[in-house]
Amino acid sequence: MSLTARGHLATALLLLPALLFIAVWFVTPLAQLFQLSVSDKAGPFAPYAQLLGSEVYRRVFVNTLWLALTVTAISILLAYPTAYVLTRLKGWWWTLAFYCVLFPFWISVLIRTFAWMLLLEKNGPINRVLLELGAIDRPLELLFNAGSVHIGMVHVLLPYAVLPIYAAMIRVDHRLLLASDGLGAAPLMTFLRIYLPLTMPGVTAAAVFVFLLALGFFITPALLGGVSAITVAMLIEQLVNERLVWSLAGAASFILLAVIFALLALAARFVPLGQALVAR
Amino acid sequence: MSAGRSVAFAGIARSFGAVQALRPTDLAVAAGEFLTLLGPSGSGKTTLLNIAAGYIAPSAGRVLIDGRDVTALPARQRNIGMVFQNYALFPHLTVAGNVAYGLKARGRPADEIARRIGDALALVQLDGLGERAISALSGGQQQRVALARALVIEPDVLLMDEPLGALDRQLRKHVQLEIRRLHREHGRTTIYVTHDQEEALVMSDRIGVMRDGRIAQLGTARELYENPIDSFVASFLGESNLLDGRLISVNHGRARLDVPGLGVVEGVAADGLEGMSDVAALVRPEDVAVEPARGGWPARIEEVVYLGDLTALKVRLANGQDIWCRRHARLGVPAGAVTIGWEAAAIRILPRSQPTKTEERTP
CATH class of the missing domain: 2.40.50.140 (Nucleic acid-binding proteins)
Known part of the structure; x- marks a missing residue:
């Protein structure tokens, strides 16, 4: 056996377990779901037509996209300065800050979402403090609206924004900033013309990450959002669990998947995503 | 022709923690002079250069450019031209974008910027390459862009930190002579840091040999070669x-x-x-x-x-x-x-x- 052939065999063997797992537990159910979505009594594409034709269902899709967009924007705005601080810290402080960023990863999304419910509810600590201080005369409706969904989702998704931006930032050669300074650039110019463009691939990667995760988010909007803030994921859950129309649920899933693929393709045109996601 | 300004270091010293990188040093560089700081790594030559640039603050002493105390000024207010060891060219800008940067920072009008980019690229013999990406240039060309970028702002002092280290030997010899020719043309005060004695001999008016954070001897190449102090x-x-x-x-x-x-x-x-x-x-x-x-x-x-x-x-x-x-x-x-x-x-x-x-x- 030649060396290259042996190398190819080794590669195939190393990838095999993961490929098998994905084939059995992901691709097969996906194919079955597709099968369900096109086997409606009313015709193969009736569920798709029903979803896209209905004003109500369209609103759910637009809501979901809009929610994902705003959550992404807020996450990036919060993550950028956080990631920058991480690059400036050293030793023990760096370790502490980094664990603070990673810590939410280790607590289940469900628990974190319940925690926000407790904090935001009518008799929760935030309302109680505001009442005590006399800032308000009756409890604020903090829960079950767009605000609470944003707070909960940004909290969960922030680490996904911080890490790619941080990876892009530590790759910026410090001497470029010195060079800009030496050429007479004010700190704002150095930031806008050197630092920001060079960290932009990280920002794009973070935005894509957060946006895609936000699109498919279920638990947090389901628990913290009201009936007005229904997302595609919640819709699918309702279609399956309450209305038992698998064909509509399957179609909704595949429309979401198509949107995600389209957005990924669009993003890939502007940034080499693989390069942005993996730190050298 | 001399467009340079004098540089003087008075009792300049710098410690990093317990390490004394630079012992109290006095050095006067005449306007238009090409002075090389020559020494092994760790001898303090780069520290001295960075103090001149304003990238490192001295622990003690003063830096004077044209008689003016600039010790407290950041690099951006010193009007220096710095050429880094790895060139530190902005990878996301074109050749022209790199050269224009310092002029834009000074708020020069667009037509003047365009004219001066052209002059600077002609000076380093890169005419017509303004729209190239940095990554499309050879090492020697990148080196010249770095020089053009530093010179186009008409700096009071040109500072160069081992700028030929990344070039192969053949090219290095060529660029040495090129830097010498450029210095005769622009006449700017230049402080050049290297550990390569040949570079020092070829280009310098005077050489300061550094060792253990101090200048062991300062003089012309001939003085140092014929009359070394130790x-x-x-x-x-x-x-x-x-x-x-x-x-x-x-x-x-x-x-x-x-x-x-x-x-x-x-x-x-x-x-x-x-x-x-x-x-x-x-x-x-x-x-x-x-x-x-x-x-x-x-x-x-x-x-x-x-x-x-x-x-x-x-x-x-x-x-x-x-x-x-x-x-x-x-x-x-x-x-x-x-x-x-x-x-x-x-x-x-x-x-x-x-x-x-x-x-x-x-x-």
Whole structure:
């Protein structure tokens, strides 16, 4: 056996377990779901037509996209300065800050979402403090609206924004900033013309990450959002669990998947995503 | 033509924690001068350069540019042109974008910027490459962009930190002469940092040899080569053979030392030699005459290196010490036992600097 052939065999063997797992537990159910979505009594594409034709269902899709967009924007705005601080810290402080960023990863999304419910509810600590201080005369409706969904989702998704931006930032050669300074650039110019463009691939990667995760988010909007803030994921859950129309649920899933693929393709045109996601 | 400004360091020192990177140093660089700081890594030369640029604040002392105290000013307010070791070109900008950067920072009008980019690229012979991406340039071209970017802002001082380190040897020689030509044209005060003695010799008006955070000796290349103050400077600049021994006497500018296993060597005494004990005789390879056995030190040829124009010979003396010497290749190599000799007037007797880190130098 030649060396290259042996190398190819080794590669195939190393990838095999993961490929098998994905084939059995992901691709097969996906194919079955597709099968369900096109086997409606009313015709193969009736569920798709029903979803896209209905004003109500369209609103759910637009809501979901809009929610994902705003959550992404807020996450990036919060993550950028956080990631920058991480690059400036050293030793023990760096370790502490980094664990603070990673810590939410280790607590289940469900628990974190319940925690926000407790904090935001009518008799929760935030309302109680505001009442005590006399800032308000009756409890604020903090829960079950767009605000609470944003707070909960940004909290969960922030680490996904911080890490790619941080990876892009530590790759910026410090001497470029010195060079800009030496050429007479004010700190704002150095930031806008050197630092920001060079960290932009990280920002794009973070935005894509957060946006895609936000699109498919279920638990947090389901628990913290009201009936007005229904997302595609919640819709699918309702279609399956309450209305038992698998064909509509399957179609909704595949429309979401198509949107995600389209957005990924669009993003890939502007940034080499693989390069942005993996730190050298 | 001199568009440069003088630079003066007064009692400049810098410590990093417990490490004293730069001991209190005074240095005056004349307007338009090309001064090279030459030394091994860790000698403080880059620290001194970064203090001149404003990238590192000194622990003590003052920096004056054209007589004005700039010690407290950040780099962006000093009007310096810096060329970094890795060039530090902005990878997301074109060649023209890099060169324009300092002019944009100064708020110059667009037509002036365009004209000055053209002039600067012509100066470094990169005409027409303005729209290229940095990554599409060779190392030598990137080096020139870095120079153009630093020069286009008409800096008071041009600072260069080992700018040729990343180039291959052939290109380095070419760029050395190029930098020299450019310096004659722009006439800007230049402080150049290198560990390469050849670069220092080719380009500099004066050279400051640095060691252990201080300037060991400052002078023209000729002064340093012919009159090094100690064995460190002698070994760092030019090829050298050092014969260690004990000083016997100093008389009317002549000194004699006793080299163990060899005998008495005589030469011209360096300043301040009186009263010293550990000294060294500096014998430059070109001053050594290798003859078929006659009068002189008996020696044996250990190695012959053909260099084209010259032949380098390594000969071993009776006490086991090796001496490198050079002679015209045309003269051929004497066979068998030889003797080596030199004229006492060509030999310098120097204080021995402790501890010398001089490794055996190749010819």
